[in-house]
Amino acid sequence: xxxxxxxxxxxxxxEVQVIKGIDLAIDEGEFVIFVGPSGCGKSTLLRMIGGxxxxxxxxxxxxxxxxxxxxxxxxxxxxxxxxxxLYPHMSVADNMGFSLKTAGAPQSEITAKVxxxxxxxxxxxxxxRRPRDLSGGQRQRVAIGRSIVRDPTAFLFDEPLSxxxxxxxxxxxxxxxxxxxxxxRTMIYVTHDQVEAMxxxxxxxxxxxxTIAQVGTPRELYESPANLFVAQFIGSPAMNIMSCSAxxxxxxLWGGRGGTGPNGAVKLGIRPEHITLGTPGxxxxxxxxxxxxxxxxxxxxxxxxxxxxxxxxxxxxxTGLRDGDRVGLTFAPEHTHFFDAQGLALARP
Numbered sequence: 305x306x307x308x309x310x311x312x313x314x315x316x317x318x319e320v321q322v323i324k325g326i327d328l329a330i331d332e333g334e335f336v337i338f339v340g341p342s343g344c345g346k347s348t349l350l351r352m353i354g355g356x357x358x359x360x361x362x363x364x365x366x367x368x369x370x371x372x373x374x375x376x377x378x379x380x381x382x383x384x385x386x387x388x389x390l391y392p393h394m395s396v397a398d399n400m401g402f403s404l405k406t407a408g409a410p411q412s413e414i415t416a417k418v419x420x421x422x423x424x425x426x427x428x429x430x431x432x433r434r435p436r437d438l439s440g441g442q443r444q445r446v447a448i449g450r451s452i453v454r455d456p457t458a459f460l461f462d463e464p465l466s467x468x469x470x471x472x473x474x475x476x477x478x479x480x481x482x483x484x485x486x487x488x489r490t491m492i493y494v495t496h497d498q499v500e501a502m503x504x505x506x507x508x509x510x511x512x513x514x515t516i517a518q519v520g521t522p523r524e525l526y527e528s529p530a531n532l533f534v535a536q537f538i539g540s541p542a543m544n545i546m547s548c549s550a551x552x553x554x555x556x557l558w559g560g561r562g563g564t565g566p567n568g569a570v571k572l573g574i575r576p577e578h579i580t581l582g583t584p585g586x587x588x589x590x591x592x593x594x595x596x597x598x599x600x601x602x603x604x605x606x607x608x609x610x611x612x613x614x615x616x617x618x619x620x621x622x623t624g625l626r627d628g629d630r631v632g633l634t635f636a637p638e639h640t641h642f643f644d645a646q647g648l649a650l651a652r653p
Contacts (some may be wrong), residue, residue, distance in 0.1 A: 306332045306458045306490030308353065312364035315348055315514075324350055324514040327596070330492065335484050337493045337501040340511035340538070346494045347442065347462055349511070353492065354383050354460050363407070366457060382456035386463045390435040395423075397431040400449045414453075421449040424486055425479070441472040445479065458490035465500065477503055490528070498538060502583045510534050532647035534574050541616045542606060543581075543641070546589075548572045553653055555642070557612040561588050563635070566642050566650040573641035576604065576618035580634040582627075587634030591615055591627050 308330040315323035323345050330336050337452065351357040353364060355376035363372045371379050390399050398405075400421055403416040425445045435443055442504070444464060451459055461480075465473045481504055484491055495501055501508050502522045510517040510525065510533075512638045516539075517531040529535035535543045548555045548562065548569055554566030555572060563573070572650035584590045591607035603623050608617040615633065642650040 308490065308492070309365045310353070311363045311365070313349075313352065313364065314360050315345070315352060315357065316360040322514050323352070323360075326509050326516060328509065328516065329518070330471075330490060332408050333488050333490055334591075335491045335493070335504060335506045337495060337505040338506075338509050338511060339495060339498055339537070340517075340575070342496065343513075344511040345514040346496075346511050350460055350462055350492060350494045354381055354517055355488045356383075372517040378541070380457035381460055382451035382454050382458075383460040383462065384444075384447055384464050386466050388435070388447045389465075390443060390446060392435055395432050395434060395473050396427060396438070396446050396449075399435070399446055400453055403450065403507055404455055406574065416456070418449075421452040424452065424483065425449050434652075439472070441476055441479075444452060444468065444476060448480075448483065452487070456489070456490065461491065461493040463494075465495070465497075465579060473497075473500075480504060498540060502538075508538075510537060524631070528649070529573075530649050532571060532643045532649075535641060535649070539575060541576050543573045543575050544615050546572045546574075546612045546615075548642075550642070557589060559589060559609075563588060563637060563640075564653055566653055569642035569650055570645050571643040571647075572635075573643065574635045575639065576616040578634070578636040579615070579617045580637035581605075581617060581619070581623075582632040582634055584630045584632050586632030589615070589633045591631060591633060593627055593629045593631065595627065596623065596625060598622065602621075607631065 310326050310328045313326040314325060340346050341422040348357055352359050363370055366379060375630050386570050401418045422431055427445055428447060465476050468476060477500060505522055507519060507521055508525055509519050512533050518525060518534045523540045525534060546557055548557050550565045550569040553564060554562060555569055563633045589609055589612055591609040594608045595603055595606040597604040603619045605617040607617055609615045627646050644650055
């Protein structure tokens with residue numbers, strides 16, 4: 305069992321409210337990731353679930369039992385932090401089994417659980433080494449192994465990969481995904497890196513100033529953002545956002561061209577891969593190539609759209625366009641998003 309439910313959870317520091325009434329149900333075995341900009345409350349919310357921060361108002365239930373006032377040791381959760389926090393004088397095996405040893409577990413149980421965790425994390429060859437003899441990725445695996453041996457109800461990860469370089473981050477994303485598959489345990493993961501969120505999560509919780517902006521699968525958030533904040537936060541490069549007006553079932557961009565759109569729209573959103581290049585006068589807008597960023601498999605063109613601002617276009621492979629070339633931009637109507645004056649998504653006609 306590993307279900308977690310937050311009901312009207314709030315966090316106050318004096319007169320300042322940082323978590324503003326969160327309602328969230330996490331199913332057993334689910335991998336849920338909290339994302340959002342710095343200061344949105346994602347780490348605070350994770351620490352409240354773990355018992356490291358007091359819940360000011362509301363309640364928290366684990367497996368149907370109210371644990372709002374229970375200390376961390378009574379919640380059956382295990383937390384992996386950004387810092388490895390390994391004992392430098394202990395071997396890998398001793399680090400992983402330390403919590404069991406302090407709990408008075410017999411040595412046979414400690415050895416069996418450490419061996420199993422080492423097998424899952426591919427650390428069998430490193431059990432006699434000290435932390436100083438390991439790479440950053442191996443140290444993080446040891447920190448995760450220390451959590452596994454406790455056999456927790458759920459794992460809580462607080463930006464565990466932020467101290468690693470780019471190559472190790474990719475490797476550890478794979479390791480954590482495989483770990484979730486093999487253990488089948490509930491995992492809650494905090495990150496500011498949307499690539500981690502999109503590749504690892506069953507569901508993503510997007511937080512904005514202590515509230516939930518949207519909850520959904522990575523695909524739901526990418527293809528159907530509920531509001532302007534989620535539309536601009538999810539996706540790399542970010543969704544292009546342009547001002548428009550709409551009436552009579554038609555929208556008009558600044559510059560005079562447009563197409564079919566819902567009444568009340570004041571912003572149009574279109575992702576870089578959903579724009580087709582053509583000759584000037586084609587499609588919804590014209591622009592001038594400002595910068596071409598070649599990424600190997602893709603090229604990202606930064607287009608100067610005059611009053612529409614900068615528009616990013618994704619082209620598969622290379623392109624013969626050069627800086628200063630003028631192009632027409634056609635927006636795929638089935639992938640065009642519209643938002644009202646409050647920033648809420650409007651249904652496409």
